[in-house]
Amino acid sequence: MRHRLAPYLLVLPGGLWLLLFFVVPMVTMLSLSLQEGDVVNGYVLTGHWQTYVDAITNYRVQLVRSLIYGAITTVLLIVAAFPVAYFIAFYGRRRKATLLFLLLLPFFVSFVLRTISWRYILTDEGILLGPLKDAGLLADSFHILGTPVAVILGLVYNFLPFMVLPIYVALERIDPRVVEAARDLYASPLVAFRRVVFPLALPGVFAGVLMTFVPASSDYVNSAVLGSSSTTMIGQVIQSQYLVSSNYPTASALSFTLMAVLLIGVFAYARALGTEDVMKVAAR
Amino acid sequence: MSDTAAIELVGVHKDFLSHGDTVQAVKPTDLAVGQGEFFSLLGPSGCGKTTTMRMIAGFEEPSGGTVFLDGNDVTGVAPHKRDVNMVFQSYALFPHLTAYQNVAFGLERKKVAKDEIRRRVGEMLEIVSLTGMEKRSPREMSGGQQQRVALARALVNGPRALLLDEPLGALDLKLRQQMQIELKRIQREVGITFVYVTHDQGEALTMSDRIAVMEGGRIDQLGTPREIYEKPATRFVAGFIGTSNLLDGSVDSISGGVALLVFAPEEKVLVPVPPSVTDGTKLEISVRPEKIDLSRDAPAAADCSVLTGTVREVVYHGTSTNYTVRTSAGADLVVFDQNAYSAEDLAGPGDRVYLTWSPQHSYPIGVRP
Ligand SMILES: Nc1ncnc2c1ncn2[C@@H]1O[C@H](COP(=O)(O)OP(=O)(O)OP(=O)(O)O)[C@@H](O)[C@H]1O
Numbered sequence: 068m069r070h071r072l073a074p075y076l077l078v079l080p081g082g083l084w085l086l087l088f089f090v091v092p093m094v095t096m097l098s099l100s101l102q103e104g105d106v107v108n109g110y111v112l113t114g115h116w117q118t119y120v121d122a123i124t125n126y127r128v129q130l131v132r133s134l135i136y137g138a139i140t141t142v143l144l145i146v147a148a149f150p151v152a153y154f155i156a157f158y159g160r161r162r163k164a165t166l167l168f169l170l171l172l173p174f175f176v177s178f179v180l181r182t183i184s185w186r187y188i189l190t191d192e193g194i195l196l197g198p199l200k201d202a203g204l205l206a207d208s209f210h211i212l213g214t215p216v217a218v219i220l221g222l223v224y225n226f227l228p229f230m231v232l233p234i235y236v237a238l239e240r241i242d243p244r245v246v247e248a249a250r251d252l253y254a255s256p257l258v259a260f261r262r263v264v265f266p267l268a269l270p271g272v273f274a275g276v277l278m279t280f281v282p283a284s285s286d287y288v289n290s291a292v293l294g295s296s297s298t299t300m301i302g303q304v305i306q307s308q309y310l311v312s313s314n315y316p317t318a319s320a321l322s323f324t325l326m327a328v329l330l331i332g333v334f335a336y337a338r339a340l341g342t343e344d345v346m347k348v349a350a351r
Numbered sequence: 352m353s354d355t356a357a358i359e360l361v362g363v364h365k366d367f368l369s370h371g372d373t374v375q376a377v378k379p380t381d382l383a384v385g386q387g388e389f390f391s392l393l394g395p396s397g398c399g400k401t402t403t404m405r406m407i408a409g410f411e412e413p414s415g416g417t418v419f420l421d422g423n424d425v426t427g428v429a430p431h432k433r434d435v436n437m438v439f440q441s442y443a444l445f446p447h448l449t450a451y452q453n454v455a456f457g458l459e460r461k462k463v464a465k466d467e468i469r470r471r472v473g474e475m476l477e478i479v480s481l482t483g484m485e486k487r488s489p490r491e492m493s494g495g496q497q498q499r500v501a502l503a504r505a506l507v508n509g510p511r512a513l514l515l516d517e518p519l520g521a522l523d524l525k526l527r528q529q530m531q532i533e534l535k536r537i538q539r540e541v542g543i544t545f546v547y548v549t550h551d552q553g554e555a556l557t558m559s560d561r562i563a564v565m566e567g568g569r570i571d572q573l574g575t576p577r578e579i580y581e582k583p584a585t586r587f588v589a590g591f592i593g594t595s596n597l598l599d600g601s602v603d604s605i606s607g608g609v610a611l612l613v614f615a616p617e618e619k620v621l622v623p624v625p626p627s628v629t630d631g632t633k634l635e636i637s638v639r640p641e642k643i644d645l646s647r648d649a650p651a652a653a654d655c656s657v658l659t660g661t662v663r664e665v666v667y668h669g670t671s672t673n674y675t676v677r678t679s680a681g682a683d684l685v686v687f688d689q690n691a692y693s694a695e696d697l698a699g700p701g702d703r704v705y706l707t708w709s710p711q712h713s714y715p716i717g718v719r720p
């Protein structure tokens with residue numbers, strides 16, 4: 068009988084960890100979102116659902132904006148990451164490890180610092196816009212910093228490896244002979260890509276979307292550093308409700324709402340794509 | 352067969368660069384495969400069979416030389432524009448598609464009508480006995496079933512030539528024999544040229560019109576199964592195809608195109624030789640084990656090769672019994688005795704025996720005519 072316990076024992080450390088740092092804060096947060104009061108007088112659990120209604124009404128714009136930014140970022144990430152992953156997987160040969168390392172190299176620098184350095188790149192008279200304006204290619208009034216474009220650029224940049232790596236892994240697993248078989252069966256390089264390579268890379272894309280859409284939608288650094296008040300994302304709102312206004316119930320309610328929306332979004336996405344098919348390919 | 356070869360290689364070779372060294376996987380090779388021919392490439396692992404196929408299919412550009420398909424120079428033409436199909440050594444099925452979709456892939460690319468595709472794929476799956484498995488994904492099939500899907504996927508397109516890289520390697524003996532017959536039938540009926548890679552010499556001998564035996568990136572011998580078996584051009588071919596007995600000696604005399612090699616009083620080997628052979632020429636002679644008669648009594652006939660020796664080993668094989676005999680000439684000879692007549696072994700280990708065979712069953716290896 069003892070050996071039957073072994074699998075559970077293996078789960079124990081991870082399970083305890085999750086219980087302590089995931090379940091406990093979640094319960095605390097849920098409870099917090101249903102409390103009333105203020106920092107000075109303390110909070111009381113009253114089951115006040117109205118906080119949710121108010122929070123959603125007040126910050127609907129930021130919530131929707133975050134999801135839109137997250138979605139655009141994810142799409143751009145797929146477009147940007149696929150060729151990179153493809154190149155490394157099929158043409159990297161003996162330099163694969165080096166190329167992957169180069170891809171990850173900037174990420175040894177702190178997230179915030181990297182984002183701030185993008186400020187310098189995108190600033191009005193900076194190294195990107197300055198020369199273009201001097202050359203008369205852009206109007207003097209043209210600017211990127213503070214616009215959604217800057218925020219999304221920052222998001223794409225910051226999450227790139229999280230899209231490249233899973234796609235790379237999926238492509239790397241494709242037997243080159245299978246692609247050759249497609250070419251042998253009258254598929255041009257393009258058709259072979261569309262009919263064979265891309266479908267086989269889908270599990271990687273799927274994983275990449277999961278790994279980027281959720282954190283990109285709830286990000287609060289890129290908009291804060293590269294955006295303006297017109298690009299405020301829900302993560303920023305939650306942060307300021309917690310740390311600036313000390314309005315814990317609203318912050319918790321927003322966090323929960325965001326989580327729920329993202330979960331629904333991810334499940335809908337999985338359903339639409341047919342996870343089973345995707346996972347079947349992944350499990351081959 | 353029409354005049355233009357279905358497949359022709361002229362001076363084709365392939366050099367790979369690996370870790371700074373150049374490896375010549377295929378040495379400059381000339382080869383012509385006739386229309387509708389069943390042509391086998393036979394050779395040990397790493398001798399360049401797959402590389403040769405890949406150059407014909409277009410996956411590998413030759414480092415030099417020209418590839419012709421039906422008389423057209425296709426060197427440098429993309430694989431999807433060559434009317435040949437390949438059955439890959441590793442199957443290379445599309446893992447995300449079902450068996451049906453795998454087989455239909457080529458026809459869909461060629462924009463064949465839906466009904467037509469359904470009909471042809473259905474027929475093909477029946478031929479490879481996979482009816483009812485249409486919806487299975489490759490993951491859900493055994494190695495042999497996958498191999499048959501790979502076969503069907505290539506055959507269904509009815510290409511001018513089919514390149515098969517060890518297509519039956521994963522099948523058990525019975526299914527293998529069944530598929531051999533099936534392949535042969537399809538090949539005859541449809542008249543497709545087959546280039547067939549195998550390292551099973553029995554398979555190559557039974558199925559092929561002609562065989563090229565490769566070794567170290569070079570074709571050692573090219574000929575009909577009978578030529579390859581009866582008249583091996585090199586020591587390698589003799590050893591690789593079937594069991595061969597090799598005898599070394601020098602010619603003592605020649606009369607009427609037959610050389611006499613004397614090993615001891617009353618021990619001699621007779622071998623037909625071309626005029627280039629003269630007294631004193633060193634010869635390497637191949638004798639197939641089933642041609643040799645083994646007996647404990649001295650032979651009566653005088654115009655035969657005769658050697659004496661001691662039986663070292665007797666192995667019963669069902670249809671035949673195999674004897675290994677250490678001859679006084681020094682070599683170990685293997686003798687197959689059909690079990691059609693002998694109810695018991697002709698001799699046992701340690702017995703002195705006489706080995707006899709007729710002159711035409713000796714073949715001098717590597718002698719230029
Ligand atoms: N891409 C490559 N790079 C370097 N060397 C290669 C490459 N492909 C094949 N070779 C070498 O070329 C030689 C011939 O290989 P090939 O695959 O043609 O052998 P084969 O006769 O098909 O063997 P097997 O019976 O094992 O399939 C081998 O020595 C192999 O190591």
Ligand SMILES: [Mg+2]
Pocket residue numbers: 400401402440516
């Ligand atoms: Mg091979």
